[in-house]
Amino acid sequence: MSAWTPVCRLEDLAPERGVAALLHPVADEQEGGRPAEQVALFRLVDDRVLAVQQHDPFSDAFVMSRGIVGTRTVDGEVRTTVASPMYKQVFDLVTGRCLEAVGKHPVRDLPADLRTYPVRLRDGVVEVGAAPSALVGEPAGREVA
């Protein structure tokens, strides 16, 4: 597996607004290969780019990139966050940790926290790495028989 997938140029991303990206082409999956993996990419005002799984464990929909980016103070520390557009759970964009579940539980007992992906910038191109496999919960594309 190539460690890094180039996805777009930095200027393709609007600050504080997410986009979705596919880590492996859907064609791979249809040919029996790896399932398509959807990630949500966010560019911050300081041009850092962060990536988490696109799948929202609370609504079971692939929508995290469409959430609102912001900050939240946790234990005196300012964390960068994204809120699910579906039921408004708030996640730490750096660690993937669910900071507020708003009284709900993830579907199918999935982990409440989001998987994070390493991101790097090469010559203005945003590249996403593989998620540390230990943390992989739900595959990012749906598995259908």
Added chain:
Amino acid sequence: MGPRHLVVVGGGMVAQRLVEALRDRDAAGTWRVTVLAEEPRRPYDRVALTTYFSGRDPEDLALGDAALWSDPLVTLRRGEAVTAVDRVARTVTTATGRTERYDHLVLATGSSAWVPPIEGADLEGVFVYRTIDDVAALRGYVEQLATTRPVVRGAVVGGGLLGLEAAGALQALGARTTVLQVGTHLMSAQVDLGGGEALRRLINGLGVGVRVNAATTRIRAHRRGGVGRLDLADGGRVDADVVVVAAGVRPRDELARDAGLATGERGGVVVDDTCLTSDPDVSAVGEVACIQGACIGLVAPGYAMAEVTVDRLLGGAAVFPGADTATKLKLAGVDVASFGDAFGATPGALEVVWADPVGGVYKKLVLSDDARTLLGGVLVGDASAYASLRPMLGRELPGDPSAYLVPAGAGGAPDLELPDDAGVCSCNNVSAGAVRAAVTEHGCTDVAGVKACTRAGTSCGSCLPLVTKLTGTELAKLGVTVSKALCEHFELSRAQLYDAVRVAGLTTFTEVVARFGNGGRGCDICKPAVASILATTAPAHVLEGERAALQDTNDHVMANLQKDGSYSVVPRIPGGEVTPEGLIAIGAVAKDFGLYTKITGGQRIDLFGARIDQLPLIWQRLVDAGFESGHAYGKSLRTVKSCVGSTWCRYGVQDSVALAVLLELRYRGLRSPHKLKLGVSGCARECAEARGKDVGVIATDKGWNLYVGGNGGFTPRHARLLAEDLDTETLIRTIDRFLLYYVRTADRLQRTAPWVDDVEGGLDGLRAVVLDDSLGICADLDAQMERHVEEYEDEWRATLEDPEKLRRFASFVNAPDVPDPSLAYVQERGQVRPATADERAAGTTTDRGGPVLVATTLEVRR
């Protein structure tokens, strides 16, 4: 053995409370109850009778939960007056000939208005003020008079609480009114001479004339019929076209007298402290009961009697605790309250008085001889201290008593820490402890919750300031922030931030958060709120520059997110009027893109199951067909619903569709704290259900009636009448101002119904702002709406014309043409719906055509 039978004579306020309390407490169903009510309606809130002038819907006066009357153990017979009680056979007989046997009987017949035996009191145009029917007849008469003469003159006989309320109502109907008081000063039963004098100045300030020492000796007819004039004992006379007699009430004890029950010297059915009459099978409660030697014309003691009676019926040992005779005048602009020993009749009582004769303010506290224990008080002109002082009755006041009397700004009343057993709401007998417990034990997090939980503040409302304060204090103790701060990024409330942003002329979130924020980059609460504020203070496209990052996904892609991550699309159909070509165009789009279609409650068509990358394609087709964004996704104007109106309907009196279209086109795109819905009905049959809307317009033969603050949703509310018989131009100007005043001052996600309640002075206060320009902001509001109308553009059309904006609709940044592989659908009733988790697993999903495993749509593209 079946349940025993309780018969209640009279269906007034106290009867309602009695039945409610019984059904609350008698879980085992040992009693069934029959209420025989002379009035043709369910018990209603007589205390709020005067609001019937502005609301006019008897429903607005409903008491308690209507479900009570469908309880199988409760029977309410309306229009059934009891004419005789047979205590031996234990039966009652009604005017219609019905006989009911009782195991226990409760007399709750209230009082009737007393009309002094003056010649002419039976003339046409002389009214009393006790029931909905009285008030409706009075109103009709005045309205009729107003059509035949330029000025209608009114007179009110009686200057007590009721008389002043009636005078206020007459004045509101446009009659020029004079109050005639027999005694030396107004409200002589509650306030002393000094207070009465201050009160007279306040009443004069409303344009109502006052004559004291004015005993009416005769009412004379006008030569054209109806009343014309009142003669006074001092030889004076007062011209009047309509007269309201509010000279006092008399207990309706006639049944009891005829049945041989003991009655009081000044009337009323004599009861003991358990509310039993001289017959142990008969109780009397409410105004008709003569308890501890007197009948009491207030609802709170009546409620207490109802509770005592219920307790006794269920085997308890409750006794009447004594009457709280505190009163507060409910007349806009005139603040009067009196409580406890208002006249300083207690031996050795001391009085502390503060008066400002020019401002019409008079305040007095009555204290025990050591100047420490509060015995009573009179507050005229500024009764703000009433709510916190009343519960302190009979207790030691901390600090210097005069501190409670000086005007608010000048130091203000010290904060009172009320003991738990102090009564807060006397209408509903709720103690400070109960309010606190609602927060600490029952988890209420706001005043609305506490009201629902304890019933405090749900009757006359005079205790609300105190309930609000107690609730706030308790929440603060629990560490719950009750500040109206928007979120951790802004200390300000939405309304404050709106003003700040508008005055500072800021146009971007970065500026706003830098100038007014606490640091940080905002969140999903403040960002959409700021976007909404900027939308009306500095209008620009939703996706313009930095603004795009503030929007919820709905506003960001201008469609409604659905549970599977797809969106729904709603083109605007103004007033619900659509051509066949339009319908066909929408149908073709739905068919080509495989969308599920449903008619909405707002008279338009919702297309579901669109992928984010399909939205521009769908909208290109819709815009080409002449449609524009319906803003179904925004906290903004949704629809203006209408009935078909006078163009087709046999009963319509105005063209409701034309007005609805006009309003929808005027306010389309207006961003607001919450969604806004309007309705227009072409006649009083109200087929558009306009009173369920934030703004409802109902045609009259003279113009339009305007209702505001109707909401559906979790707590449905009927809209209330703001103004009547407006011409179209005035109507639109008034709606303009109402909407923008709401946009400017409501809290985030606060709908119009609770907002109207929160506006200072409630509906009357709102009327003053939008009709009389009491805040001097109307020119500004008018200009702001003009600008909105001029600068409106269809945000979908603008998006389609801008490739930069269109890039936001890519499914994947690195594969813009690959549809989201996670969406899957199955067929149901001839259309698609999202597949369930099980269906996905079983692989029976469809591509909206034939069955395939992984669903993506194969839409037709042009």
